[in-house]
Amino acid sequence: MRHQFKLYLISALLVLMALPSRAQSGCPTVQPLSGFQDYTIDLSTGAPIGKPSYKLSDQVRIVFVNKNPFLEYDIKITSKELGEPALTAFTNLFPLLPEEKKPQTPADTTLANKTLLDTIAKNKAKNDPCWTAIDTANRALTTARTSLNTLNQFAAALQSKLSSLKDTFSTSQSIFESRATCERLQSTGSNLQQAVEAAKPAASLTAYQSAYDSLLSPDSTGTSQIEKLDDAIGAANLACSADKEGLAFVETIRFQKRTLFGDQKLQDLSKQRQLFETTVKDLLSKADEIKTILSQPSNFITYRFVGPFSTRSEATVSVRVKKPSDKSFPDPDITATLNFGGPPRFTLGLGAAFSSLHTREYSSVQGLPLDGSGNPVAGGTVTRVIGLTDNSNQRITPMIVLNTRLSDGFKFVSGIHFALGVSGKVDNKGTDVEYLTGISFGLAEDQAFITLGVYNGRVQRLQPGFHVGSELPKDVANPPVSKDRAWKPMIAVSFKVR
Numbered sequence: 001m002r003h004q005f006k007l008y009l010i011s012a013l014l015v016l017m018a019l020p021s022r023a024q025s026g027c028p029t030v031q032p033l034s035g036f037q038d039y040t041i042d043l044s045t046g047a048p049i050g051k052p053s054y055k056l057s058d059q060v061r062i063v064f065v066n067k068n069p070f071l072e073y074d075i076k077i078t079s080k081e082l083g084e085p086a087l088t089a090f091t092n093l094f095p096l097l098p099e100e101k102k103p104q105t106p107a108d109t110t111l112a113n114k115t116l117l118d119t120i121a122k123n124k125a126k127n128d129p130c131w132t133a134i135d136t137a138n139r140a141l142t143t144a145r146t147s148l149n150t151l152n153q154f155a156a157a158l159q160s161k162l163s164s165l166k167d168t169f170s171t172s173q174s175i176f177e178s179r180a181t182c183e184r185l186q187s188t189g190s191n192l193q194q195a196v197e198a199a200k201p202a203a204s205l206t207a208y209q210s211a212y213d214s215l216l217s218p219d220s221t222g223t224s225q226i227e228k229l230d231d232a233i234g235a236a237n238l239a240c241s242a243d244k245e246g247l248a249f250v251e252t253i254r255f256q257k258r259t260l261f262g263d264q265k266l267q268d269l270s271k272q273r274q275l276f277e278t279t280v281k282d283l284l285s286k287a288d289e290i291k292t293i294l295s296q297p298s299n300f301i302t303y304r305f306v307g308p309f310s311t312r313s314e315a316t317v318s319v320r321v322k323k324p325s326d327k328s329f330p331d332p333d334i335t336a337t338l339n340f341g342g343p344p345r346f347t348l349g350l351g352a353a354f355s356s357l358h359t360r361e362y363s364s365v366q367g368l369p370l371d372g373s374g375n376p377v378a379g380g381t382v383t384r385v386i387g388l389t390d391n392s393n394q395r396i397t398p399m400i401v402l403n404t405r406l407s408d409g410f411k412f413v414s415g416i417h418f419a420l421g422v423s424g425k426v427d428n429k430g431t432d433v434e435y436l437t438g439i440s441f442g443l444a445e446d447q448a449f450i451t452l453g454v455y456n457g458r459v460q461r462l463q464p465g466f467h468v469g470s471e472l473p474k475d476v477a478n479p480p481v482s483k484d485r486a487w488k489p490m491i492a493v494s495f496k497v498r
Contacts (some may be wrong), residue, residue: 004128007335007370008451017049026182026186026294026296026300027182027183027186027297027300028065028182028297028298028300028301030063030065030301032348033061035059035451036059036060036061036124036305037054037058037059037060037061038050038060038061038063039052039060039061039062039063039336039338040063040064040065041062041063041064041065041317041319041334042063042065043065043066043067043068043073043179043319043321043334043353044064044066044068044180044181045066045117045178045179045410046319046333046334047337052336052337052338052339053219053338053339053340053342054307054339054340055135055340055341055342056308056309056310056311056312056313056341057155057308058307058308058340059305059306059307059308059396060305060306060307060315060338061303061304061305062303062304062305062306062317062338063303064302064304065177065181065182065278065300065301066180066181066182066300067299067301067302068176068178068179068180068185068294068300069185069294069299069300070176070177070185070324071177071179071321071322071323071324072321072322072323072324072327072329073302073319073320073321074319074320074321074322075302075304075317075318075319076318076319076377077304077306077315077316077317077318077319078315078318079306079309079313079314079315079316080310080313080314080316080338081311081312081313082312082313082314082341082344083210083216089399092128096175105307111308118409124430128243129239130236130239130240130242130243130246130330131185131246132239132242133232133236133238133239133240134214134236134239134240134246134249134250134253135234136236136478137229137231137232137233137235137236137250137253138236138253138396139230139232140228140229140233140254141229141256141257143225143229143433144215144225144226144228144257144260144261145231145260147211147214147215147225147262148215148260150211150214150441151208151211151212151214151269154208154211154278155210155272156208156209157207158204158205158207158276158280161200161201161204161378162201162276162279162280162283162450163193164195164199165195165196165199165283168195169283169286169409170190172188172189172192175188176188177288177323178353179321182300184303185300185469186294187296189294190288191292191293192287193287193290193291194297196283196287200211201280201283201284202280202284203275205277205280208233208273208276209273209277209281212269214274216266216269218297218479226261226266228485229257229261230257231341233250233253233254233257236249236250237250252342258376262381279362282403290293304317306338307340308340309340309341311341311342312339312340312342312344312345313339313340313341314337314338314339314340315337315338315340316335316336316337316338317334317335317336317337317338318332318334318335319332319333319334319335320332320333321334341458342405344404344405345404345405346402346404346405346448347402347403347405347417347442347446347447347496347498348398348400348401348402348496348497348498349400349401349402349403349494349495349496349497350398350399350401350494350495350497351398351399351401351492351493351494352396352397352398352399352492352493352494353394353395353396353398353399353421353423353451353455353490353491353492354394354490354491354492355394355395355396355397355436355438355455355457355488355489355490356393356394356488356490357390357394357395357455357459357486357488357490358391358392358393358394358395358459358486359391359394359395359427359459360388360391360392360459360460361388361389361390361392361427361428361429361460362387362388362389362392362460362468362479362481363386363387363388363389363428363478363479364384364385364386364387364472364477364478364479365384365385365386365387365389366382366383366384366385366386367382367383367385367387367469368381368382368469369383369385369469369470369471370385370468370469370470371469372467374383374468377471380471381458383471383472384471384472385471385472386462386466386467386468386469386470386472386479387410387468387469387480388468389428390427393470395425395455395457397423397424397425397457398419398423399421399422399423399436399492399494400422400423401419401420401421401436401449401451401492401494402419402420402421402443403417403418403419403440403446403449403451404417404419404420405417405440406417406418409441409442411442412443413443414442414443414445414446415441415442415446416440416441416442417437417439417440417441417442417449418437418439418440419436419437419438419439419440419449419451419453419492420435420436421436421437421492421494422434422435422439422453423435423436423457425457425458428452428458429460429481429483432457432458432483434455434456434457434458435455435456435457436451436453436454436455436456436490436492437453437454437456438451438452438453438454438492439451439452439453440494446491446496447495447496448494448496449492449493449494449495449496450490450491450492450493451490451491451492451494452490453489453490453491453492454487454488454489454490455487455488455489455490456485456486456487457485457488458483458484458485458486459483459484459485459486460481460482460483461479461481461482461483461484462479462480462481463481463482466479466480
């Protein structure tokens with residue numbers, strides 16, 4: 001058991017050591033700041049994280065995460081009182097190598113013809129100074145050509161690695177110039193570093209430089225292979241001055257030397273070396289620069305601060321993004337609005353109120369007179385009597401409602417308000433101003449309201465001594481009524497208009 005416990009402990013430690021650390025990855029973690037509330041905007045998606053409404057006394061830290069250090073940002077914050085009604089470091093990763101043709105191995109133009117070699121060997125056996133010098137020149141040409149082939153092989157290998165790295169850098173650049181998350185930028189940078197380390201361009205350049213120096217740089221004797229070849233050709237030309245056949249051989253060697261190592265060829269080799277050295281140097285420099293940028297967590301996050309305010313205010317955040325190669329910023333494509341002091345205290349709405357207040361209208365009509373119990377008067381005839389032309393036990397009226405915020409809401413209720421409403425009711429006696437008062441419950445961010453309370457309206461009442469069916473005196477044109485105010489429960493529905 002004790003041995004098994006040790007194995008579990010070792011396994012657990014290995015797992016913990018293998019867990020990734022955000023600090024090591026270069027991606028920052030947001031630490032709370034005392035006295036501030038955080039409102040986060042993800043610059044890779046534009047998505048906000050946090051509540052957009054704050055108290056007037058709140059101080060807010062706007063945290064911009066997933067900032068791409070290879071892009072340029074223009075972040076602006078503007079505030080107004082509401083009242084009531086570093087791809088800088090990656091534009092050019094390195095001087096991209098021009099698309100050159102792969103160095104081709106020169107044709108074997110040394111005196112490889114068996115008959116010619118036999119001629120040299122036969123004449124050299126006679127201890128002829130001319131052919132001995134020709135043999136020395138031909139060997140010098142063979143050595144220089146072999147060194148050139150080796151140089152071209154190293155050049156081809158280095159060219160292939162740089163071309164592959166160019167593709168890797170190009171792929172990485174497309175990610176570095178996008179709105180990628182910090183984690184993806186870190187992963188891309190890690191893959192880029194691994195590709196550079198695997199290619200070992202510095203080692204390939206060293207091998208290429210050694211081959212170049214072996215051919216064109218002086219050795220311990222102070223002369224290069226090309227200089228030794230020139231000396232051998234000069235010596236052979238002097239030794240064969242009286243031998244026409246020998247001079248022909250010397251001229252052949254000189255022609256081959258010009259073909260392989262003419263002035264233009266040597267200049268091209270020198271330019272190629274400079275280009276390789278510059279490219280590898282810039283490549284490694286940019287790779288280190290990218291590594292340094294990605295290793296600093298502060299490059300992936302930035303902050304702005306806003307608040308507190310003395311009056312209800314609104315702060316608008318706008319972000320413009322561009323590549324370093326772009327001339328100007330486009331229009332903002334990330335925007336967010338922060339409210340300080342909450343929504344407006346007063347909200348005006350239009351709607352309708354439903355009340356149990358009676359609606360009655362009395363008019364002069366033709367009929368038989370009735371007594372107070374509603375029975376016909378004995379001996380009565382048709383005449384002008386008081387009639388009830390409208391009798392409803394409910395009232396529906398349009399309303400203008402002023403809601404005053406009392407407190408924030410709960411769940412689906414966005415706010416609780418004190419409501420005061422005004423309506424106009426028209427009947428046969430004119431127009432009356434009627435009222436409602438109560439508590440409104442805001443819905444859908446206070447775009448709609450349900451109000452519960454009481455309704456105050458006017459109700460027609462016959463004056464004492466008159467009832468429905470009473471005969472109207474000849475000098476009275478209309479039923480004598482009064483309009484008295486009455487209170488009844490009501491419910492209203494309204495929608496915000498301002």
